[in-house]
Amino acid sequence: MSRRTRTQRQRAASPRAQRAVTTPPRQERSAADRMQVYRELASPGLISRLVLMVGLVLLSLAQGLSPRSGAPAALAVSGVVGGLCVLGFVGAGMLRHYRALYRIRREDPGAWQPTMSFALASLAVPLGFSGPAASPRDRLLRRLTLLLVLAYAVTTIIALNKQH
Numbered sequence: 001m002s003r004r005t006r007t008q009r010q011r012a013a014s015p016r017a018q019r020a021v022t023t024p025p026r027q028e029r030s031a032a033d034r035m036q037v038y039r040e041l042a043s044p045g046l047i048s049r050l051v052l053m054v055g056l057v058l059l060s061l062a063q064g065l066s067p068r069s070g071a072p073a074a075l076a077v078s079g080v081v082g083g084l085c086v087l088g089f090v091g092a093g094m095l096r097h098y099r100a101l102y103r104i105r106r107e108d109p110g111a112w113q114p115t116m117s118f119a120l121a122s123l124a125v126p127l128g129f130s131g132p133a134a135s136p137r138d139r140l141l142r143r144l145t146l147l148l149v150l151a152y153a154v155t156t157i158i159a160l161n162k163q164h
Helices: 006-013 015-022 031-042 046-065 073-107 116-122 136-163
Strands: none
Touching: 031 073, 031 116, 046 073, 046 136
């Protein structure tokens, strides 16, 4: 005698349960397909990239133009606003990253376990440097962003040398 209740036996015998068993399994996606979907979902848009670029310009100006002691209020405010822009870009990138992972794992729960190889493969995507196939505009924005990051690094070194 079965330990199942009558409703459990009726559900198991229903046509819907039999249909679920006879449905062919979904086609498995390759890792390259998943990475393409991830890149499309996690890559930043134009507005996010522009926010990052504005933030980097403001931070670079604040550091490069500040005197040895007592920076003017306008430079301090521009530095804070630039820092908030960069923080907003990074925060939005994290949200896009986790949203993309959720959508991919919802379709395939076994997809992409948290390994070091996956972390390294997906590291640059939310930051905007390894997205989908780039248009000329995207390539230009990536180059400008890289130049602004380098300018920020140079102004940081200059600002540190001013303090000593």
